[in-house]
Amino acid sequence: MPANTASKIVYFATILTSHNLKVAALLDSDNAGDQAARQETLVHRLGSKRILRTSDYTVPKIEHAEIEDLLRETLVAVAKTDLNWDIDSALAKASDKPIIDVFQRTIGKDFSKYKLAKAFLKWSRDHSVSDLAPHEIEGCTNLINAINAALK
Template sequence: MGYDLAQSLFTQQRNLILEGLTDYWYIETIAQILRNDNVVNLDEKIALVFANSASKVVYYATILHAHNLKVAALLDSDNAGDQAAQQENLVASLGQKNILRTKDYVSGIPKAEIEDLIRETLIEIAKAEYSVDVKSISDAYPSRPIIDIFTKEITGFSKYKLAKAFIRWSKTNDSTKLSSEELVNIKKLLETINKQLK
């Protein structure tokens, strides 16, 4: 099973494993925005692979590593991400430097998730999508992950719907519409991914 999985799904030499589909959408979309504006170019030879959960990241990383492919993983800094990052198999396969954590690219949010990289932009998108403005709450609780705030404050909130709205937003907006802090954080993350998967 492992060999077939590696042969069929992972044909690239360089692979970034993401926890879930929305993480994939965000990284792919953010990378495209910054590539289009010549801010930073996430190497297009890096395959973005989503594992469906933090726990499956370990499984995917182990298989890819066993097939001598270059692998890095981006994990949220929530409990599930913490558990995955501490698994011996993942550390043995990737080494600590190839286990990237969202909290390292967002200041002041210890349990940061990928959405916190573009927190201010998503607040505006959620306001347009759900007609609920959580900016004052976000400002009052800057260390709280934005997904926690959205989930509590917006009835019927969906991570998938928000991610899709961000993709739509990206069709008519460029990197100048991101906050300067978002741009710095994203640029640092993409440059680190390129470096670790060189």
């Protein structure tokens, strides 16, 4: 269930755990995610094993990763094809930076996470997981396995 912002994770975790539901939190590895992961209430409610960070599942590892970094190669291709956003050269110079940061710096005010997500959903109608890059499949599989382990 999306919480919209990392700061709301504590509220959702409190409500859901009070109803005896199993809860795990997936936080981006940016500053907001760092702050949420350090909140004593969240750690108390979930325990550290049920607080997952995106940078732990990106292949290769990207510091300050956001969820989009799990699919960076595919998102770059989709953006280029569907939105005419070409960030290949900028990404080559910043391969260790979060993909959204590269998009924002390269595309500027025309960049929109919403447009990118919409293009990816359109792409996903005609494609399957096997169309993702092998390292994207690995990262997503590892994340799904960690979520399942956290919710046992």
